[in-house]
Amino acid sequence: MDLGVSILANTFTTPWDLQTKKKNTNLSNNNVPKSFIWSLNDDIGEPKEKLDAPIIDLQGFIIGDETATKNAAQVIKNACSNHGFFQVINHGIDPKLLNEAYSNMDQFFKLPNTQKAKAAKVSGTLWGLSVAHADRLSTNLPWKETLSFPYRAKNDDDDDDDEESVVDYFTSVMGNEFEPMGMVYQKYCEEMHKLSLLITELLATSLGVKRSYYRDFYEDAHSIMRLNYYPPCDEPNLVLGTGPHCDPTSLTVLYQDEVEGLEVFVNNKWHAIEPRRDALVINIGDTLMAMTNGEYKSCLHRAVVNEKIERKTMAFFLCPKEHKVVTPPSEILVNNKQRKYPDFTWSQLVEFTQKHYRADANTLQAFTNWIWSKSPSNDAN
Numbered sequence: 001m002d003l004g005v006s007i008l009a010n011t012f013t014t015p016w017d018l019q020t021k022k023k024n025t026n027l028s029n030n031n032v033p034k035s036f037i038w039s040l041n042d043d044i045g046e047p048k049e050k051l052d053a054p055i056i057d058l059q060g061f062i063i064g065d066e067t068a069t070k071n072a073a074q075v076i077k078n079a080c081s082n083h084g085f086f087q088v089i090n091h092g093i094d095p096k097l098l099n100e101a102y103s104n105m106d107q108f109f110k111l112p113n114t115q116k117a118k119a120a121k122v123s124g125t126l127w128g129l130s131v132a133h134a135d136r137l138s139t140n141l142p143w144k145e146t147l148s149f150p151y152r153a154k155n156d157d158d159d160d161d162d163e164e165s166v167v168d169y170f171t172s173v174m175g176n177e178f179e180p181m182g183m184v185y186q187k188y189c190e191e192m193h194k195l196s197l198l199i200t201e202l203l204a205t206s207l208g209v210k211r212s213y214y215r216d217f218y219e220d221a222h223s224i225m226r227l228n229y230y231p232p233c234d235e236p237n238l239v240l241g242t243g244p245h246c247d248p249t250s251l252t253v254l255y256q257d258e259v260e261g262l263e264v265f266v267n268n269k270w271h272a273i274e275p276r277r278d279a280l281v282i283n284i285g286d287t288l289m290a291m292t293n294g295e296y297k298s299c300l301h302r303a304v305v306n307e308k309i310e311r312k313t314m315a316f317f318l319c320p321k322e323h324k325v326v327t328p329p330s331e332i333l334v335n336n337k338q339r340k341y342p343d344f345t346w347s348q349l350v351e352f353t354q355k356h357y358r359a360d361a362n363t364l365q366a367f368t369n370w371i372w373s374k375s376p377s378n379d380a381n
């Protein structure tokens with residue numbers, strides 16, 4: 001019987017729990033449940049070339065140095081026109097906050113399963129603890145546990161309940177004793193939101209678009225914060241921590257720890273993005289690709305695991321308010337009038353990824369076909 005993940009009413013047992021238990025009893029164990037085995041046509045564990053994900057020093061842009069801004073915009077244009085990945089340093093986020101957010105991941109994921117299960121993902125929502133996505137998938141299960149929660153940017157014209165949306169999530173789901181953890185991730189998400197808006201200004205500048213076009217669109221974002229916990233695996237070449245996908249979201253700010261695992265598919269090969277303690281990895285998602293009419297690429301990537309050490313990452317997914325219409329600025333369309341994607345709302349794309357289509361290399365094209373099949377009148381031209 002495929003061990004898979006047994007999620008009972010208030011607890012669950014995972015293959016990584018079983019592997020640890022067997023190790024502790026000196027029993028050899030290399031059985032990976034078949035629902036976790038990815039039959040891919042490449043050797044997951046083969047040594048990878050490093051991806052040229054350029055490092056952008058944000059200080060020059062932040063202080064308004066025109067030459068630094070021009071150079072950064074050119075570097076970003078080259079990377080985003082190719083694979084959509086770059087890295088930022090001197091981003092101004094307090095390293096103490098980054099470390100606190102990272103160490104709080106251990107506090108959460110090392111809780112007893114019965115206590116963690118209090119955060120179990122509510123079916124039909126994006127929020128909560130997901131163990132290998134076993135609640136909605138039956139094959140190619142990812143070798144990971146994730147905790148996802150909403151971040152609603154504070155906004156003048158919103159009502160006050162956005163003020164502490166992350167703190168409220170942790171206290172309401174896990175109990176008041178988790179308020180300190182909620183405060184850490186509230187502050188973390190606020191910093192990630194500010195950084196994301198800053199980066200959208202740099203993206204707009206690199207595209208020759210009004211500098212505030214994207215910033216204004218995401219000012220009142222309803223973003224997704226995702227904590228990824230990847231346990232070690234006895235047979236790491238049989239599994240994937242996160243399968244090949246393009247992020248359906250707009251912009252991803254990824255904090256990765258010192259354990260390698262993030263890989264990007266470029267020029268028909270997987271490339272590793274080597275962890276750097278002082279850098280955050282940025283990548284374009286499908287929604288922002290649509291807002292550039294395909295000029296900037298949302299690129300296929302995945303996360304591999306290893307046999308020895310767990311890996312933990314924090315992904316902040318910038319997302320617009322659910323019902324805002326995603327459409328490219330006029331400056332983009334001047335030169336190439338052919339729209340590549342329809343106008344759509346983020347809530348439509350979320351529905352598509354949650355009910356109809358598992359995120360992969362072609363999510364946005366499949367979504368476009370789905371939209372156009374439902375309402376041909378919505379054809380881009």
Ligand SMILES: C=C1C[C@]23C[C@H]1CC[C@H]2[C@]1(C)CCC[C@@](C)(C(=O)O)[C@H]1[C@@H]3C(=O)O
Nearest residue numbers: 126224242245246247248249317350353359
């Ligand atoms: C709209 C969404 C789909 C995912 C959660 C949110 C934003 C990011 C997406 C995801 C994390 C991208 C990687 C693949 C995925 C399947 C996952 O590993 O969780 C994606 C999420 C999902 O489909 O639930």
Ligand SMILES: O=C(O)CCC(=O)C(=O)O
Nearest residue numbers: 228242261262303313315
């Ligand atoms: O954890 C990683 O390295 C990447 C995770 C990822 O791509 C995602 O969660 O969308």
Ligand SMILES: [Fe+2]
Nearest residue numbers: 245246247301
């Ligand atoms: Fe991703």
